[in-house]
Amino acid sequence: MIRAGRDCQVRTLTDLAAAAGKSAKSFRNQRLHKVPGHPEPISSARARVLLWDGEQVDAFHAGRPVPALPEEDSRDDLLDRNEAAELADVEPRTWDRYANLPGMRPRPDLVAVAEVDHWRRGEVLDWLDDRPGPGSSPGRPVGSREAASPHARPSCWSAIRPSRPPQRPLNSASLLTRRNVPSHAPARLRYAGYSRMMPS
Incomplete structure (x- = not known):
């Protein structure tokens, strides 16, 4: 999970490798992100792409105490697919199906950080509260599909790390x-x- 307001701090394994002057493959093979004391990823345990908090990583490499991340949940926390699914009390595959399952309400807008889909905790909670009960209208025409990138919200991370131009x-x-x-x-x-x- 990316705590509220910390999406600018997100680092990928490629970022960690570049800071160490190594390729991502070499960095991964040498398990340099698993040396004693190195900050744990902020991604969920089953995440396909691991992410780290940059402030923690920088402190570790500078020999300073690694600062703790906020513990209190915020509506602006960014949840990956596993965390959003857990909050919705469904399996991640079910959460994925909600994107284009006929008769389902659209999921909350995506927030892409490091090319990883996230959802704001508060919007997932609102979506859960607004879901109709059994036998009521789902609020979306049957057969419609969730829009993807046109409604994906930009993040601070994407603003400071522009994607490769087409x-x-x-x-x-x-x-x-x-x-x-x-x-x-x-x-x-x-x-x-x-x-x-x-x-x-």
Whole structure:
């Protein structure tokens, strides 16, 4: 769980490896994130991607006491899929199905931190309170699907770590350049070079 207001502090294993001057694979294989005293991940135990609190990690490497994280729950805590599922008293796979299960109310908006889906504790609680009881209308047309990225909320983490800009689509001239086929080559050669790159 990412405690309220600490999404800017989140570090990934790749971040830890880069700070140590190592590749993520080497860092993981040497288990440098498991040396004695190293802060524990803030992710849930079954999380697919591990995350750490940067303030704790920085203190550890500086030889300072590792500060404790807030213990009191907040409505602005960010829960990963396992934690959100636990709060909803369902299995993580069931929580995943709520995203596109016909007849279900839409889940709360996503908050993506380090490319990991999270949900605000308060909004999950509100969603649970608003769920209709047996026999009542689910509040969403049957067959509709939950919108994904258009309604995903940005986080402070994504603001300070911009994602890789999308690549421009390649046209035929760009493809030929990558295959070292000069633009002034005879038409039959240019066609042959281009056709080899097209799916059969």
